[in-house]
Amino acid sequence: MDFISSDLIFTIALFLLVVFAVLGIAWGLFYPKLSKNYSRDQRMQAVALSRVQISDKRMRAASADRRKDIEANLKQMENQQKKGKNKKQSLSSRLDQAGLTITTRQFWIYSMISGAVCFLGALLGGLNTIVALGVGIVGLVGLPHFWVARKRKKRLQRFIAEFPNAVDVIVRGIKTGLPLGDCLVIAASETSEPVRSEFRRLVDEQAMGLPLAKVVPRLHQRIPLPETNFFAIVIIIQTQAGGSLSEALGNLSRVLRARAQMKEKVSAMSMEAKASAAIIGAMPFVIAFLIYLTNSSFIMIMFEETMGLMMLGAALAWMLIGVLVMKTMISFDI
Structure with a gap:
């Protein structure tokens, strides 16, 4: 009885050993993807995938933060421009935009001289005193302001015609590796009036220690044109949010030239x-x-x-x- 039980136990143990050996050989032959090497590769891929996901998540978060900053800056600039539009321009600013170096006091002196000349000319021409007084008022108020508005319009037109060339000079300087400040200095020396004088003001204000993000919006205040507004927006966004400034200014130059061509076409039509x-x-x-x-x-x-x-x-x-x-x-x- 003891002999049978020991043989039976031995047989069962041997059978189980053979079964486990066969299963191990079959596992190694028919399931190589679950081997140790594959598990290691799979773990490495999982780690790499997790790193990519983390990096992608960080990039999305940085992009969202950058977009929020840009939207906030654009909204702030839009509010400032709305306040500037609602606020009536002073006589000194219009004289500055016209490129005149006279003061407001000198302007009113010249206006009174113009009114007196018109009044005396109307009286000498044989007109009635009331009519001559009306002509004098026109000479006092109408003619000087009309002359300033005419000068201002012509100066702004010359600025629009020359401004794309200045932007192209800045783009070429940035592509060669020069900093933006040096490019502004080159634009202030290579362009013609009135762009030259306005860029010299930018360079002088920046040399006094003002940051570029504060200096460029002043160009739009002195030259209230959409072109200078676009330029200020591009510079401010690049300085605060980063990006390719040469590409952005190159696109701006093409837009400015397209706008100028469209204006000429509309004017001709x-x-x-x-x-x-x-x-x-x-x-x-x-x-x-x-x-x-x-x-x-x-x-x-x-x-x-x-x-x-x-x-x-x-x-x-x-x-x-x-x-x-x-x-x-x-x-x-x-």
């Missing part, structure tokens, strides 16, 4: 309408002057009688309304 409006607006004055040359007594009664003065005032008011309507119809903002 609307030239006929502007010429027609100018002829219609000038025709009553030309006819009145010709009548005065041929038969002065026929037209002077309008200036001597009260009813004639009232009719002239009403006619001038209606003409002013018509001129404003035509100006609105032929003006295109880009």
Whole structure:
């Protein structure tokens, strides 16, 4: 009995040993992917994947923070521009934008001289005292401000025409490895007026210790154009959020040139309408002057009688309304 039980136990043990040996050999032959080497590779891939996921998560977080900073900066600049638009420009700022070096006191002195000359000229021309007084008021208020507005418009047009060249100079300097401050110095020396003087102001203000993010918005305050606003936005975003400044300014230069071409195209297409409006607006004055040359007594009664003065005032008011309507119809903002 003892002999049978010991043989049985030995047989079972041997059978189990053979079964485990066969299973081990089969495991190693038919399931190599679950071997030690594969487990190591799998663990390495899992670690690498986790690193990529962590890096991707950090990049997404940094991108979100950068986007928030850019949106906050743009919103702040937009609020400042809205305040600047609502605030009426002073006479000194308009004189500065026109490129004039006179002060406001000198401007009003010249305005009074202009008003006095117009008043005396109207009196010497034989006009009524009331009409001469109106001509003097026009010479005091209208003509000087019209002259300043004309000078300002021409200077801004010259700035728009030269500003893309200055941006191209800055882009070429940045691509060669120069810092932005040196590129501004080159632009201040290589470009023509009025861009040269405005960039010299930027360089001087930066040399006084002001940061570039504070200096560039002043260019838009002195030259209130969309082009300078775009330039200020690009510089501020690059200094605070980083990025390729040469690529951004290159895109800005292409946009500025495209805007200039579009303005010239619109101006050429609307030239006929502007010429027609100018002829219609000038025709009553030309006819009145010709009548005065041929038969002065026929037209002077309008200036001597009260009813004639009232009719002239009403006619001038209606003409002013018509001129404003035509100006609105032929003006295109880009």
